[in-house]
Amino acid sequence: QDKLISVTWDDGKTTNYPHIYLRDNCRCSSCFDPQTQQRSISNAVYHNYANATIKTARVDDKNDKLYLEWINDGEHTTSNFELDWLKAHRSITYDDIEVNPVTKQLWGSEMKNNLPQFDYNKILNDDSELHRWVRCMLKVGISLLVGLPEDIGQVKKFVNRVAYLRKTCYGSTFKIHTDKGDDLTTIAYKNGGLAMHTDLVYYESVPGILLLHCLRPAKQGGENQVADGFKAAEQLKASHPEYFDILTKYAIRYQDEGTDVGLSNFNQIAYHPVIRLNYNGDIKQIAYADHARCSKLIAPSDKVLSFYNAMTQFLQYAYDPANMVQFKLQSGCMIALDNYRIMHGRTGFEESADSIRFIEGGYVDWDEALSRMRVIEK
Amino acid sequence: QDKLISVTWDDGKTTNYPHIYLRDNCRCSSCFDPQTQQRSISNAVYHNYANATIKTARVDDKNDKLYLEWINDGEHTTSNFELDWLKAHRSITYDDIEVNPVTKQLWGSEMKNNLPQFDYNKILNDDSELHRWVRCMLKVGISLLVGLPEDIGQVKKFVNRVAYLRKTCYGSTFKIHTDKGDDLTTIAYKNGGLAMHTDLVYYESVPGILLLHCLRPAKQGGENQVADGFKAAEQLKASHPEYFDILTKYAIRYQDEGTDVGLSNFNQIAYHPVIRLNYNGDIKQIAYADHARCSKLIAPSDKVLSFYNAMTQFLQYAYDPANMVQFKLQSGCMIALDNYRIMHGRTGFEESADSIRFIEGGYVDWDEALSRMRVIEK
Numbered sequence: 001q002d003k004l005i006s007v008t009w010d011d012g013k014t015t016n017y018p019h020i021y022l023r024d025n026c027r028c029s030s031c032f033d034p035q036t037q038q039r040s041i042s043n044a045v046y047h048n049y050a051n052a053t054i055k056t057a058r059v060d061d062k063n064d065k066l067y068l069e070w071i072n073d074g075e076h077t078t079s080n081f082e083l084d085w086l087k088a089h090r091s092i093t094y095d096d097i098e099v100n101p102v103t104k105q106l107w108g109s110e111m112k113n114n115l116p117q118f119d120y121n122k123i124l125n126d127d128s129e130l131h132r133w134v135r136c137m138l139k140v141g142i143s144l145l146v147g148l149p150e151d152i153g154q155v156k157k158f159v160n161r162v163a164y165l166r167k168t169c170y171g172s173t174f175k176i177h178t179d180k181g182d183d184l185t186t187i188a189y190k191n192g193g194l195a196m197h198t199d200l201v202y203y204e205s206v207p208g209i210l211l212l213h214c215l216r217p218a219k220q221g222g223e224n225q226v227a228d229g230f231k232a233a234e235q236l237k238a239s240h241p242e243y244f245d246i247l248t249k250y251a252i253r254y255q256d257e258g259t260d261v262g263l264s265n266f267n268q269i270a271y272h273p274v275i276r277l278n279y280n281g282d283i284k285q286i287a288y289a290d291h292a293r294c295s296k297l298i299a300p301s302d303k304v305l306s307f308y309n310a311m312t313q314f315l316q317y318a319y320d321p322a323n324m325v326q327f328k329l330q331s332g333c334m335i336a337l338d339n340y341r342i343m344h345g346r347t348g349f350e351e352s353a354d355s356i357r358f359i360e361g362g363y364v365d366w367d368e369a370l371s372r373m374r375v376i377e378k
Numbered sequence: 379q380d381k382l383i384s385v386t387w388d389d390g391k392t393t394n395y396p397h398i399y400l401r402d403n404c405r406c407s408s409c410f411d412p413q414t415q416q417r418s419i420s421n422a423v424y425h426n427y428a429n430a431t432i433k434t435a436r437v438d439d440k441n442d443k444l445y446l447e448w449i450n451d452g453e454h455t456t457s458n459f460e461l462d463w464l465k466a467h468r469s470i471t472y473d474d475i476e477v478n479p480v481t482k483q484l485w486g487s488e489m490k491n492n493l494p495q496f497d498y499n500k501i502l503n504d505d506s507e508l509h510r511w512v513r514c515m516l517k518v519g520i521s522l523l524v525g526l527p528e529d530i531g532q533v534k535k536f537v538n539r540v541a542y543l544r545k546t547c548y549g550s551t552f553k554i555h556t557d558k559g560d561d562l563t564t565i566a567y568k569n570g571g572l573a574m575h576t577d578l579v580y581y582e583s584v585p586g587i588l589l590l591h592c593l594r595p596a597k598q599g600g601e602n603q604v605a606d607g608f609k610a611a612e613q614l615k616a617s618h619p620e621y622f623d624i625l626t627k628y629a630i631r632y633q634d635e636g637t638d639v640g641l642s643n644f645n646q647i648a649y650h651p652v653i654r655l656n657y658n659g660d661i662k663q664i665a666y667a668d669h670a671r672c673s674k675l676i677a678p679s680d681k682v683l684s685f686y687n688a689m690t691q692f693l694q695y696a697y698d699p700a701n702m703v704q705f706k707l708q709s710g711c712m713i714a715l716d717n718y719r720i721m722h723g724r725t726g727f728e729e730s731a732d733s734i735r736f737i738e739g740g741y742v743d744w745d746e747a748l749s750r751m752r753v754i755e756k
């Protein structure tokens with residue numbers, strides 16, 4: 001009953017194109033706009049493809065085209081396809097969905113003193129270096145940029161090189177320092193330690209890549225802590241599959257309410273599982289932040305203990321000395337983090353009034369970084 | 379074996395607080411920062427809550443507090459809780475996850491000439507009207523704003539009233555007109571019809587609310603078509619549950635490659651199921667755009683026909699005359715659409731060289747609209 005057109009290729013293999021597939025991808029001027037390379041079907045009638053049936057099919061060797069005549073397709077009676085187009089679609093489905101063009105390299109403490117390092121100015125001036133940086137962020141999820149001027153504005157300059165800043169309730173970029181007055185919203189702007197987390201989990205639409213530019217480090221302490229959340233999740237999956245399931249199934253409610261200097265009041269609430277899976281079951285996103293985690297739980301009451309145990313075990317993997325890397329970002333350096341994967345925190349610090357720790361941060365979304373990578377590739 | 383503290387309330391009901399829950403929510407100055415209302419635990423040791431055990435518990439009636447002594451919790455030996463805090467958390471889990479504070483009102487063609495209407499200037503000047511608008515967008519997903527000046531910049535002005543523009547590869551705002559030269563990326567900037575779709579599905583992070591301000595309508599045609607994608611999905615679920623499953627399970631690959639006047643080149647690719655479900659099984663997002671849908675399919679080859687049939691049936695519900703609403707946006711009017719729910723398109727149009735159709739569009743994310751709503755509520 002399946003309506004199919006069989007095409008046998010030079011290598012002897014065959015593709016069976018369903019009629020409906022060829023109808024959907026008709027390249028005629030009513031169905032497809034060559035200028036924009038987009039489908040241009042605007043008439044709802046055409047959405048009833050199921051009836052469309054190929055009456056005749058003919059390959060013209062002179063111009064390498066397949067000519068089709070349709071019945072039961074309204075006023076639409078013919079299609080033709082370049083054989084090259086058919087060849088490019090000899091597999092009409094993806095064998096493997098290449099959501100990520102780069103295989104992720106999970107890492108642990110061997111990354112200490114081995115963070116992938118990039119020259120800031122080289123990225124600003126060299127497309128292939130920018131491309132290498134995006135690929136590194138896809139693969140490793142962390143990189144150290146060196147050679148930055150020690151003034152405000154470098155995060156914006158860098159992100160504009162990629163695309164544009166992803167603004168948030170903390171501004172286009174945000175300034176991490178302790179001189180914000182009394183109207184504080186987040187412990188990130190105090191001098192205590194900050195447990196490892198991913199940023200802005202109180203957004204449904206979590207920013208993709210986090211950049212932290214150190215203008216002035218703390219005199220004492222304020223060391224960065226980072227861990228590969230994907231590795232911790234994979235370890236959890238291997239050792240405690242039931243905990244892994246719990247952390248993919250039950251979300252956490254996050255909230256952040258307040259303001260920052262010169263900005264509007266906000267009250268952000270979002271729900272994320274600690275481990276979010278892709279539709280194909282791969283790990284897509286780690287979302288976790290102790291400081292913004294709400295007290296009320298989403299997990300049902302008979303799962304509360306398991307949920308806590310799962311969360312605890314996940315964090316123990318993240319903080320495992322074999323996994324966590326600790327270092328102190330120096331002035332003129334910027335760290336870039338995949339905010340869907342890498343957890344980051346810091347130790348508490350001391351500073352003097354005339355020399356406060358100062359970090360400028362900002363975000364660029366993965367959509368834009370990947371787009372830039374593809375554009376450079378062309 | 380469960381370690382629990384039972385509290386019986388005045389109404390005779392009891393809450394059993396697991397020890398680990400009280401440990402996690404300890405309000406002492408090492409664990410919680412009252413200024414920012416955030417957890418301030420920065421020491422990984424504390425993540426090993428499972429061992430922490432309450433040795434003594436005592437309610438002090440004089441100051442309405444519960445005092446706890448801990449064992450097996452390192453140097454952390456005591457907690458105390460305001461009884462009011464415990465009362466506010468007498469249910470430690472959500473009975474119902476109120477992701478959306480407003481019940482959605484699904485709609486069809488009865489919305490014709492009945493679109494919820496708002497005065498643009500009133501929203502600009504009146505917080506309660508802005509609040510009413512966000513609630514309407516949550517509930518109905520569409521609204522008509524009237525009384526706008528007929529010049530560029532109103533989308534930005536309006537969105538800045540809510541929060542800030544969500545920038546995309548088409549700019550901070552985008553101008554829909556046919557006078558873009560030959561370097562066209564999207565059929566939206568031509569004068570043909572545009573099948574009903576949701577915007578920017580070639581972003582993983584799809585913008586939340588779409589605003590379209592009409593500065594000048596087409597002389598002939600260019601009518602807007604809208605349909606409630608959630609209603610179409612619910613109808614599909616009721617009539618063809620197997621099709622509904624397919625559209626939640628298999629993603630579509632979307633791509634948009636090109637540029638717009640004065641902007642950088644982009645090459646956006648993203649994957650979305652037509653119907654994305656929330657973790658609790660509710661419909662979360664409709665994502666569909668014929669013009670950016672790739673020819674290669676994610677659905678496996680033995681599901682291709684079912685996938686097409688499912689997509690077709692979904693679109694037939696969307697285009698059902700009982701569901702779709704058609705109208706012509708006039709100059710000085712702006713339409714707002716929940717881009718996670720409402721599909722929109724337009725009919726082809728004709729215009730004269732001295733009077734081209736001109737629409738300015740832009741986005742604001744749901745995170746920000748909901749944040750503004752909550753801030754106004756306080």
